[in-house]
Amino acid sequence: MKTTLAKKEDVQRNWYVVDAAGQNLGRLSVKIANILRGREKPTYTPHVDTGDFVVVINAEKIAVTGKKEEQKTYMFYTGWVGNEYHKTLGEFREKRPDFIIRHSVKGMMPRNNLGRQMLRKLKVYVGPTHPHEAQEPVAL
Numbered sequence: 001m002k003t004t005l006a007k008k009e010d011v012q013r014n015w016y017v018v019d020a021a022g023q024n025l026g027r028l029s030v031k032i033a034n035i036l037r038g039r040e041k042p043t044y045t046p047h048v049d050t051g052d053f054v055v056v057i058n059a060e061k062i063a064v065t066g067k068k069e070e071q072k073t074y075m076f077y078t079g080w081v082g083n084e085y086h087k088t089l090g091e092f093r094e095k096r097p098d099f100i101i102r103h104s105v106k107g108m109m110p111r112n113n114l115g116r117q118m119l120r121k122l123k124v125y126v127g128p129t130h131p132h133e134a135q136e137p138v139a140l
Contacts, residue, residue: 006045011038013121014052015137017130021061025104031140032056032101033108036118049118054140055132056124060097064089074103098124 016035034040038050072089092099101124109115
């Protein structure tokens with residue numbers, strides 16, 4: 001038997017749309033990360049971007065369990081002394097709900113140039129509409 005490795009030119013990219021309303025944050029992020037990486041394809045190759053595009057709608061309606069709404073915090077640091085900021089998941093849900101999903105999926109991607117390239121194929125939108133109807137995305 002011969003092992004075949006995928007090439008960048010031979011990859012066929014599909015578009016998927018995911019409705020995040022009522023979905024659990026972690027479980028949905030795992031599915032999205034696997035599609036972005038191409039893990040569900042038989043032609044998966046770790047060093048080649050074989051993944052598909054993912055459009056997430058209704059990002060503000062993502063579900064979390066327990067007390068994560070008040071207790072889960074995101075830390076930001078400007079580099080200056082004393083400028084460390086903490087924001088809760090509830091604060092992000094009000095102002096930037098797309099950040100919650102994007103941050104969760106980013107943590108599951110490889111930490112290199114290839115991972116950043118794969119993350120560009122993730123499109124997250126707050127409402128139920130998106131501007132990618134021309135690509136004819138398939139519901140996941």
